[in-house]
Amino acid sequence: MRILMLTWEYPPRIVGGIARVVHDLSKRLIKDGHDVTVVTYREGNLPYYENDKGVNVYRVDNFMINPNNFIDWIMQMNFNLIAKANEIMSKEGKFDVIHAHDWLVAYAAKTIKNSYDIPIVSTIHATESGRNSGIHDEVQRYINDTEWMLTYESTEVIVNSNYMKCELQRLFGLPFEKINVVPNGVNLTNFNGIEKDYDFRRQYALDNEKIILFTGRLVYEKGIQHLIAAMPKVLQGYHDAKLIIAGKGGMIDELREQVKNLNIENKVYFTGYLNSKQIAKMYKCADVAVFPSTYEPFGIVTLEAMLAGIPVVVSDIGGLNEIVEHGVNGMKSYTGNSNSIADSILSLLYDQRLTSEIVKNAKLKVKNEYNWAKIAQDTHFTYQKAICQTMAQRQANQIAQEKARKTKKAKNNEKELNNLIHFRKRQAYA
Numbered sequence: 198m199r200i201l202m203l204t205w206e207y208p209p210r211i212v213g214g215i216a217r218v219v220h221d222l223s224k225r226l227i228k229d230g231h232d233v234t235v236v237t238y239r240e241g242n243l244p245y246y247e248n249d250k251g252v253n254v255y256r257v258d259n260f261m262i263n264p265n266n267f268i269d270w271i272m273q274m275n276f277n278l279i280a281k282a283n284e285i286m287s288k289e290g291k292f293d294v295i296h297a298h299d300w301l302v303a304y305a306a307k308t309i310k311n312s313y314d315i316p317i318v319s320t321i322h323a324t325e326s327g328r329n330s331g332i333h334d335e336v337q338r339y340i341n342d343t344e345w346m347l348t349y350e351s352t353e354v355i356v357n358s359n360y361m362k363c364e365l366q367r368l369f370g371l372p373f374e375k376i377n378v379v380p381n382g383v384n385l386t387n388f389n390g391i392e393k394d395y396d397f398r399r400q401y402a403l404d405n406e407k408i409i410l411f412t413g414r415l416v417y418e419k420g421i422q423h424l425i426a427a428m429p430k431v432l433q434g435y436h437d438a439k440l441i442i443a444g445k446g447g448m449i450d451e452l453r454e455q456v457k458n459l460n461i462e463n464k465v466y467f468t469g470y471l472n473s474k475q476i477a478k479m480y481k482c483a484d485v486a487v488f489p490s491t492y493e494p495f496g497i498v499t500l501e502a503m504l505a506g507i508p509v510v511v512s513d514i515g516g517l518n519e520i521v522e523h524g525v526n527g528m529k530s531y532t533g534n535s536n537s538i539a540d541s542i543l544s545l546l547y548d549q550r551l552t553s554e555i556v557k558n559a560k561l562k563v564k565n566e567y568n569w570a571k572i573a574q575d576t577h578f579t580y581q582k583a584i585c586q587t588m589a590q591r592q593a594n595q596i597a598q599e600k601a602r603k604t605k606k607a608k609n610n611e612k613e614l615n616n617l618i619h620f621r622k623r624q625a626y627a
Contacts, residue, residue, distance in 0.1 A: 198231045198232070198293045198294065198577070198580060199231075199232045199234070199290075199291075199292045199293045199294075200226060200231055200232065200233045200234070200292065200293065200294055200296055200580065201234050201236065201282060201292040201294070201295045201296065201309070201315075202219055202223060202233060202234065202235040202236070202237075202296050202298070203236055203237075203278060203282075203295065203296070203297045203298065203302035203305055203306055204216070204219045204235065204236075204237050204298040204299075204301075204302060205237065205238050205271075205274065205298075205299075205301040205302060206219075206237065206238070207219055207220060207235055207237040207254060207256075208220050209243070210237070210238065210240045210243065213322075213414065214322065214381070214495070214497050215298050215299060215322055217497060218298070218320075218322070218381050218497070219235065219298060220249075220252075221382065221383075221384055221569050222382075222569065222572065222573060222576060223235060223249075223252045224249075224250065224251070224252060224569075225569040225570060225572070225573035226573050226576070226577070227250070227251040227252055228573075229573055229574075229577065231577070232253075233251075233252050233253070234252075234253040234254075234255065234285060234292070235249075235252055235253065235254045235255070236255045236256075236257065236278050236281050236282055236285075236305075237254065237255070237256055237257075237278075238256065238257060238259070238274055239256030239257055239258050243256055244256065245257075255281050255285065257274070257277035257278060257280070257281050258277065259273050259274055259277065260273045260276075260277070266336075267336075268336065268339060268340075271301055272304065274301075275302065275303075275304040275305040275308075276305075278302060278305035279304075279305045279308050279309060282305070282309050283309075283312075286313065291313055291315060292313075292315055293315070293580070293584060294315065294316055294317075294318055294580045294583055294584060295309055295310060295315050295316070295317045295318070296317075296318050296319075296320065296576075296580075297317055297318070297319040297320070297347060297351070298319075298320050298322065299319075299320070299321065299322050299323070299344075299347075300325075300340055300343040300344045300347055303319075303343050303344070303346060303347035303350075304343075306319065306347065306350070306351075307346070307347070307350045310350060316352040316353075316583040316584055316586070317347075317350055317351040317352060317583070318351060318352065318353045318354075318355060318579055318580055318583050319347050319348060319350075319351040319353075319354055319355070320354075320355040320356070320357075321344065321347075321348065321354060321355075321356055321361065321365060322357065322494060322495075323361075323492075323494045324341070324344060324361075324364060324365070324368060324494075325337050325340040325341045325344060326341055326364075326368055327364060327492050327494065328418055328492060330491075330492070341368070344368075344369070345368070345369045348365065348369050348371055349369075351375075351583075352582075352583035352586050353375060353377055353579050353580075353582055353583040353586075354371060354375055354376050354377065355376075355377050355378075355379050355576065355579055356376055356377070356378055356379075356494070357378070357379065357380050357381045357494055357495040357516060358378065358380065358494055358495050358515060358516035358519050359378055359519060360494065360514075360515045360516055360518065360519065361378075361494045361495075361515075361516070362376045362378055364494075377575075377579045377582075379572060379575045379576055379579065380495065380516075380566070380567060380572065381495050381497050381500070381567070381572070382500070382567045382568055382569045382571075382572045383497060383500040383501055383504055383563060383567055383568075383569075384569065385504065385563075385564060385568055385569075387477060387501065387504060387505075388477060388480070388481065388504060388505050388506075391477050391478065391481055392481065393481045393482060394478050394481070394482065397478050397479075397482060398482040401439070401441050401466050401468065401479075401482075402439045402441065402466070402482075403437075403439075405437050406437050406438060406439040407435065407437060407438045407439070407484040407485070407546055408438075408439055408441050408482060408483045408484050408485075409424075409428075409431070409438055409439065409440045409441070409483070409484065409485050409486075409487055409542060410440075410441050410443065410479060410480070410483035410484075410485065410486045410487070410502075410507070411424055411440070411441070411442050411443065411444070411486070411487055411488070411489075412443040412444055412471075412476060412479070412480075412486070412498050412502075413443075413444050413488070413498055414444055414445070414446040415442070415444050415445060415446030415447065415448045415449050415452060416446045416447060416448055417448060417491070418490060418491050418492040418493070419446075419488075419489075419490050419491075419493075420488075420489035420490045420491045420512060420532075420533065421442060421448065421452055421489070422448070422451075422452065422455060423489045423491075423533055423534070423535050423538060424440070424487050424489045424535075424538060425440070425452060425455050425456055425459065425461075425465065426455070426459075426535035427489075427535040427536070427538040427539040427542065428440055428459065428461050428464060428465065428539075429459055429461065430535070430536065430539035430543075431539045431542050431543060431546075432461065432464055434539070434543045434546075434547075435543060435546045435547070438464070438542075438546065439464050439465070439466065440464060440465045440466070441466050441468060441479070441483070442465065442466070442467050442468065443468045443469075443471045443476065443479055444468075444469075444470065444471075445469055445470045449467065452467070453467065476501075477505070480501065480502060480505035480507060481505060481506075483502075483505075483507050484507070484508075484545075484546070485507065485508055485509075485510060485542055485545050485546065486498075486499075486502035486507045486508070486509045486510070487509070487510045487511075487538065487542065488502075488509065488510070488511045488512070488517060489510070489511070489512050489530065489532075489533075489538050490511075490512050490514065490515070490517060490532075491512065491514065491532055491533055492514070492515060493512065493514060493515040493516055493517050494515055494516050495515070495516035495517075495520075496511070496515070496516050496517045496520065499511055499517060499520055499521070499527075500520070500563050500567050503526065503527070503556075503559035503560060503562070503563050504559075504560060504563045504564075506556050506560065507556070508527065508528070508545045508552045508555045508556055508559070509521065509527040509528070509559070510527065510528045510529070510530055510538060510541040510542055510545070511527060511528075511529055511530070512529070512530060512531075512532040512533075513529045513530065513531060513532060514532045517529075520562075524551070524555075525555070525558055526555055526558040526559040526562050527555060527559060528541035528542075528544060528545060528555070529541065
């Protein structure tokens with residue numbers, strides 16, 4: 198099967214979780230014998246084309262003219278994605294399916310679909326309404342409407358959790374059978390050969406301090422503000438603890454100010470951006486990983502922490518609520534409740550037996566349910582559904598057209614016969 202992946206991020210350009218999903222899924226599909234071409238945005242001095250271990254990656258610039266705003270920037274990128282896809286198909290032939298990742302590539306996917314009659318399978322990784330707890334301005338409304346348009350144009354839609362399936366049904370009124378739940382996954386070899394590096398650990402915490410780790414973007418929906426608010430209670434119950442916040446984002450100054458106001462500056466460390474190797478080392482050094490999101494369609498970082506052998510604390514919301522079973526393979530806390538977060542963290546810090554059991558169960562769950570081999574098979578099945586539906590629709594249209602042609606011909610014949618009869622009658626009376 199020839200697959201065209203449209204995405205605005207692909208490693209080494211990583212903005213959120215889409216890049217890792219597209220990368221790992223593409224690699225697995227290649228192993229399964231498919232031909233995968235990724236068309237994405239080019240950042241910095243990245244090559245316009247590279248063969249990433251079998252995946253054909255094409256990158257496009259944006260226009261030379263500066264856009265007025267982010268929406269115009271996205272539209273310009275879509276024009277160039279279309280141009281590159283046209284160029285590829287003129288040389289190598291049509292793709293069997295288009296896999297579009299989020300609203301950022303919606304217009305490119307729609308245009309290519311209509312031009313070449315190729316079915317779209319879209320993955321909605323998150324919604325604008327979910328990220329912002331509703332639609333509050335015209336920009337958000339535009340993005341929300343574009344998401345609806347992409348799901349409408351798609352033959353099949355993929356979401357990563359049952360929570361997201363319900364959200365798409367509520368927001369866009371999609372048919373139940375059109376939405377396929379295919380979870381994200383994690384590369385099971387991510388932590389092979391990575392051991393606990395004490396010299397690396399000492400850059401962030403003392404040997405006697407337990408590391409409470411958060412990794413991710415520093416934005417409101419990730420809930421870091423609630424984790425920081427939980428730290429005074431954690432430190433009151435377990436003094437030798439330190440919160441390490443790894444990531445960057447727009448809330449950094451606000452979060453630093455919150456730490457200062459709580460007078461816990463010596464117990465909270467902001468690392469800034471860490472690359473994949475540093476993150477892997479950090480996971481191995483941590484004692485507890487906390488992901489207190491207020492909105493989370495899935496949460497790949499949770500799977501990474503579970504695979505690394507760290508007990509996790511997550512909010513009881515979205516995809517996190519489906520991944521973690523409280524007290525079995527992780528701990529849950531009430532969403533936005535700092536007291537609940539602190540209680541779950543302290544339970545893990547004090548109860549080593551509970552921690553060991555949770556780590557064992559978590560690793561097993563990740564290996565059985567969130568491996569890319571299984572996920573790629575489920576995704577391929579969705580592609581097949583989309584292609585079969587498109588072919589069936591095409592055949593139905595052909596049958597309908599043939600039926601309409603025959604009906605029209607029969608009516609014309611009947612009309613000609615009636616005219617001939619009337620003519621003969623007139624001739625007879627004449």
